Every structure is written in structure tokens, then in C-alpha cells.
Amino acid sequence: MIMKNTLILFCLKKILRLMLLMAAVATFSYVLVSFSPVNPVDAYLGTAILKVSPEQREIIAKRWGLDQPPVERFFNWASQLIQGNFGLSTIFNEPVLSVIGKRFVTSFWLMFLAWTLSGIFGFVLGVLSGTFENSVLDKSISLYAYTMASTPTFWVGMVLLTVFSIQLGWTPVCCAWPVGLSPEQATLGQRVHHLVLPAFTLSLIGIAQITLHTREKTIEAMNSDYAAFARAQGEKDLGIAFRHALRNVLLPAVTLQFASIGELFGGAVLAEQVFSYPGLGKTTVEAGYRGDVPLLLGIVIFSTLFVFAGNTMADLIYQAVDPRIRKTGGLI
Template sequence: MRSIARFLAAKLARLTLLLSAVAVLSFVLVSFSPVDPIDAYLGPSILKVSPEQRERIAERWGLDRPATERLARWAGQLARGNFGESTIFNEPVLSVIGKRFAASFWLMLLAWSFSGVLGFALGLVAGAREGSRVDRAIRLYAYTMASTPTFWVGMVLLTFFSVQLGWTPVCCAGPVGMDPADVPLLTRLHHLLLPAVTLSLIGVAQIALHTREKTIEAMHSDYVLFARAQGDTTRGIVLRHALRNVMLPAVTLQFASLGELFGGAVLAEQVFSYPGLGRATVEAGYRGDVPLLLGIVLFSAVFVFVGNMIADLLYLVVDPRMRDAGREGV
């Protein structure tokens, strides 16, 4: 328990430093962005706005002040738990993030689960049958998906299943014009299906290739050779010996891949017009919503950090060697 407590304390300190660095760097990058927040906010109405009105908008958002003063003011608000107000949604940033992440959570959860289970199964089969046609087919699929952009896969699936076959909805998280609270569960899942499949097809590649390599290592180990000498079948060896040695690295890799999952969700939600946090990120970028964009950056940093921390914690709990290494490092 002491090693876990020290582990969590060290992770909390690193998270504090990480968020501080991300906050400052993100603010500096946004400050040097060529996109004028006021012009992006006004859009086509920019010609109807007088210089006096632009000054009032800049004063309201604090854009008339020096960048260092704006950074200090924003940091003070963050210390009090205030992330500011979104300029395009006209509500607190945390409220926007909470609503949009609630929609993205189910999408990412389905994709994360599908890709983990399918990738692990494919990697296990490929590693157990190294060099076979099945192994070559799985590797070809994994390498192809690993080099294919998420938005391209989404567009192909959208064109085939939604436009040509009409099996899945074209966009959104529910029927157009319907209150999200009134959308039935099955209808929500129907709208979630194609975006989740898009993310899953991409996410399978990494876990399948990693599991394959670990399975091959296990299949060439001494205890597997001993099991073969006793007449055990390949299926029995995989289920009784290789599976236990491969599962933990696969699970930890799956948690560590949350960053890639979040990045893929941004593109998938844009393709399918899914109203999640990923699409809100794109909208905040091209419409100059600086408070929302910075808030999402910090939230995504915490999201990815928690995934990596869970992966490290699993190793710390399961593998005694990691606890010993932690004591020596303290």
C-alpha cells in the first residue's frame, strides 16, 4: 500500500507540472494564432459591426489587455476552478465540456471496448499461428489500418453503409430536430454504431500487432516447449500458458492508447457530425473560442494522463518487480 501511495503522490505531482506546462504553452500558441477571435466569432456579420462594437467585444473578453496580463488573469481563474465562458455556446466552459464529453464518452467506450477485444483476439491468433496465412492476413489488415487516416475510413463507411445501403444514419447522435433527452436508447446506439466501428477498425491495429509479438515470445519460451513435449495442443498451450502472459501487457497498452482514441474521436465526430467533445474542439478552433479551446486542451491532457496512470498502476499492482523498482527509485 505504501508503494501505491507513493506512486499516486508522484503521479499527482507530475500531473500538476504537466497541466502547468500545457496551460502556458497552449495559451502562448493561441496568442500567436493568425485567427482573430473577434473576426471568427462575428463571421459573416463582421461587415455590420462598427469599430466601437469591436472594442466593446474585445473589452468584454479581455482581448484589449497585454498577453501576460491575460495569462495571469486566466491562471487565477483556473486556480479557483473557473475555466471561463465559451464565446460560441454562451455558457461556462466546464458545462460545455461536460455535455459534449457525455456524448463522446459512449462513443469512445464502445470503440475502446471493440478494438481491445478484437485486437487482442486477432493478435493471439496471429501469434499462435506464426507464419501461416491467417497470420499474414491479420498483419496485412493491421498494417493497412495503422497507416490509414481515421477520416478516410469514416468517409468510406459513411458512403457505403449510410448513403448506398441506408443501413445507418448519415449524421448526428439522434434524429435531426429531436430533443436529445427524448431519443430512445436503441436509436442512440444506432447513431453510435458507425462512428464506433470507424474508431474500432483503426484501434485494432496497435493492440493486435503488440499482442502478436508478445504471443510469439510466449510460444517460443521454455515452458511452452516443455508443454509441447508433453503432447499439449497449440490451443491448450495458448489458453493455459500464453494467455496469462499476454493479457496484462495488452490491457496496459489499451489504457495507454486513450490519447490516440481521443485524437481519432476528433476526426470521426467531424466526419459523422457527431455532437461530441471532438467536434467541439474543431468548432472552438476555427471559430476562435479561446476559453473553450484551452479548457478542452487541459481536459484532454488529464484524460490521457489518467489512462497512462491506470496502465502503470496495473503493472504496479500485478507485477512485484515494479513495486521493488519503485522502492529503489524513491
């Protein structure tokens, strides 16, 4: 009973927090966009700008509501948003939600693959590194992690692109499916082939953080009192690592991994740009350049939701796995 009540309370709290967060994000990003130097009409017209008379421009501006003061526009937009209407994307001429939906599916596989790979490899490398602290293995893993942690994603992307796509020709140079085909025509094999390099790039970078974090936690666990007691009982280093340290390191690592979903989003924007991968990240950049305010704000709100969901999952998993929290029935 207590357990059930606390769960309901937990959900209510989370929902309240989410609503406050959404309101804040919507307001701030709207303010930011309204300060953008990009004129949506100019951006929309592009090269056609020379053929359009000032009168015609005014008609477009009026149709988009650009003649109204920004505060009024904000409230118009917000009230539509609450009703679930995200508006029309100006560059795709499609409802914002359907654009996000399509692009997200493409991005999702990229992000999911990168996230899973970096999580697993990062954790394993971190545990090994921490268990054999100061060994050659630890030093090489740390060197790799520190290098990757301080390397920009787009740069790694370009290097890999140069090596694997251009020089070796193993992977395609761009896109999520072969150029000239529609997404429906592409086979699964072709899609995976196009996915490999961007996902690899994101994982290479993503491994760094989880490795360094896991390494610290493992070292801490290996020097803990319970590790000393295990050693006194005759347990070897590897035994201590697997029987004792692993459990204590896994929890914070899982939390970190779920909390890092936000960064994954940021990384995807850069990687997709380099690989011309038509996912949500690339769409964000296009929407920004071409003044597609409804789409840009829609993506911002969607990503807020996505990151929030990641963090909430981390919280829930912690509670489900850690006996210290589970057995006492305390949620948050």
C-alpha cells in the same frame, strides 16, 4: 504497512507529476493559441462582421480583455483556472465546464464502445495471429492490421458513410440523434443507431495497433524457453497459447490499451468531424475554427487529465495483476 506507505508515495508522486504536466500543457497551449491567426472577435462575429463598427469591435475586445498584453492575459486566465473557473465559451455562451460536460457524455459512449471493441477483438486477433505464426490466418490478420494502421480515420469514416448510410441506408448520415429532435427527446434506440457507425469506424482502426502488438508478444512467448519446456512435456500449440502465452501477453496488452486512450481522443476528433457527431472532438474543432479560446484551452486541459488518468490506471492494473510486482510490494 510497507504496502500502504508505498501506495501513498505512489499517489503523491502521481499528483505532483500531474500538476507539473498541467502547468506545462496550459502554458504551451496558451502560447500556441496566442499565435493563432484567427482573430477571436472576427470569428465570433462571423457574417455579422459587416454590420459592426470598429468602435463596437473595440468594446467586445475590451470586454474579453483582448486589449491587454498576452502575458498579462495568461496570468489572469491561469489564476482563474486555479480557482476552478474555466471561463465562458464564446460560441456557446455557456460556462466552459458545462459545455465540456455535455459534449463529453456524448463522446464518452462513442469512445468507450470503440475502445472496448477494439481492445477485445484486437487482443483475440493478435493472439490467434501470433500462435499460428506464418499461417494463412496470421497473414490475413496481419494484412488487415497493417492496412488499417496506415489508413487515416476520416477516410475509413467516409467510405463507411458512403456504403452504409448513403448506398445501403442502414445507418443515419449524421449526428448523435435524429435531426430536429432535442437530445432529451431521442430514444435510447435512436441514439445507439446513430452511434453504431462512428464507433465501428474507430474500432476498425483501433484494432490494428493492439493486434500487431499482441501478435509480436505472442510470437515472443511462443518461442520462449517456458513454451519450449511445455512443448517438451507434450503440450500442443493451442495449449501453450492458452495456458502459457496468454498470461504473459495480457499484461502488456492491457497497459497498451489504457495508454492508447490518448490516441482514442485524437481518433474521435476525426470520426466525429466526418459523422457530424456532436461530441467533444467536434467541439474541439469548432472551438479552434471560431477562436473560442477559453473552450479550446479548457478541452486541452480536460483531455490532459483524461489521458493521464488512462495511463495511471494502466500502471495500477499492472501492479495489481503482475505477481512479480505485487508480491514484492513495490509500486513503481
